[in-house]
Amino acid sequence: MRQPDPPFLELSFYFADRTGREAFTQLVTTLVGFGATFTGEGKAHKGVGLRDQPFGSLSDELREPLPLENSEALTRWTSDPNTRLLQVSMGGATGAIADVAEIVTYESISDEAASVDHHPVAIWTEGELFSGTFPKTHAGQARKVGQQTYERFRLLVEALAPAYAAITTEYGLECPEDLRRDARSYAFQDFFVSRSYLGANKVAKIQNLFAEAYAEPVGDGIYISCHRFFNPEGKDSEAKYGSGQSGEVARLIASTVRR
Numbered sequence: 001m002r003q004p005d006p007p008f009l010e011l012s013f014y015f016a017d018r019t020g021r022e023a024f025t026q027l028v029t030t031l032v033g034f035g036a037t038f039t040g041e042g043k044a045h046k047g048v049g050l051r052d053q054p055f056g057s058l059s060d061e062l063r064e065p066l067p068l069e070n071s072e073a074l075t076r077w078t079s080d081p082n083t084r085l086l087q088v089s090m091g092g093a094t095g096a097i098a099d100v101a102e103i104v105t106y107e108s109i110s111d112e113a114a115s116v117d118h119h120p121v122a123i124w125t126e127g128e129l130f131s132g133t134f135p136k137t138h139a140g141q142a143r144k145v146g147q148q149t150y151e152r153f154r155l156l157v158e159a160l161a162p163a164y165a166a167i168t169t170e171y172g173l174e175c176p177e178d179l180r181r182d183a184r185s186y187a188f189q190d191f192f193v194s195r196s197y198l199g200a201n202k203v204a205k206i207q208n209l210f211a212e213a214y215a216e217p218v219g220d221g222i223y224i225s226c227h228r229f230f231n232p233e234g235k236d237s238e239a240k241y242g243s244g245q246s247g248e249v250a251r252l253i254a255s256t257v258r259r
Contacts, residue, residue: 001039001091001101009127011094011153012107012120012173012187013162016197016256020106020118021051023160025078027121028088028104030159032071034152036092039101042068042077045084056111058086093123096148100126107172110181117177125149127169130229146229153192153230158219163197164253166190167230180254188249189241190230194221202252209245213237 015023032038045061055061061084066077068088077085086106093102106119128134129142153167166173167190174185195203203222207215214231216223225231226241 001099003089004097004100004102004124004126005128007127007131007170008124009094009130009149010107010122010124010168010170010172011149011156011165012122012168013156013160013165014120014173014175015160016163016176020121021078023118023121023162024085024104024106025074026160027123027156028074028090029071030156031090031093031104031123034092034095034155036090036095038069038071038073039089039091040067040069041089041101042066042073042085043087044077045086046082047084048082051081051084053084054114055084056114057108058106059108063087093152094125094149095152096145097125107174109175110178112181113175113177117175120173120175122173130169130227135229142229143234146227147232150190150225150230150232154216154218154223157192157221157223161194161219162192163194165192174250176253176257179250180257183247183250183254184243185246185250186243188224188246189226189238190224191249192218192221192223193249193253194219196220198252198256202255206249206252209248210237210241213241 043063044066046064077083088104089101103124107122135142166187168187171186173187210224214225214235226237228234228236
């Protein structure tokens with residue numbers, strides 16, 4: 001099984017009610033329950049007491065390879081205070097691309113956010129079909145992969161109940177603290193927001209911002225999609241809704257931060 005090539009298609013999830021490490025472990029465990037398999041490798045930062053120390057970027061330290069063949073190894077490494085497990089290579093994580101070892105990982109956050117907030121977690125897979133001219137030249141294949149990605153994303157939202165989540169191409173989902181510092185986000189074009197996290201009024205405002213986009217109740221919130229590949233109706237409103245509306249969603253999420 002080969003490693004994924006960039007650009008990456010990313011399914012990212014932020015949880016307000018659990019730590020990044022808890023969310024990471026739950027994501028991997030849930031994927032195993034959905035039929036995903038370990039390919040045998042993980043990557044980690046190693047150092048005395050490093051697991052519980054805050055960090056911003058995955059590149060802050062050398063990422064060392066680890067053997068990781070099963071759930072017992074996952075428990076062993078996440079229980080080791082001297083190992084900060086960062087990435088788990090899995091087959092079938094998105095349910096969309098069969099021959100690629102997809103990566104379960106953390107999204108990087110700023111060093112400033114790392115001291116007061118925590119990381120979104122993500123699945124990275126190949127996203128070439130959704131980049132450049134490929135959506136036009138390979139529309140049928142992009143539609144198939146996009147629908148499978150949407151289905152897995154929806155199931156994960158229902159199973160894990162994140163505060164918010166997004167499907168992006170080569171763009172990392174931000175944590176609330178980083179959105180508070182800079183709300184110019186491009187992440188919120190195919191995304192989920194939770195009513196229990198944002199409140200019904202803010203979720204209704206978001207739905208009004210994207211009134212002509214695809215919208216679907218999912219879990220305790222709503223999924224909104226602007227790209228035809230990531231919703232079952234094939235509805236496309238990308239030209240109408242861009243960075244402006246995404247930034248408005250970011251500002252509403254940032255308003256939950258109290259400093």
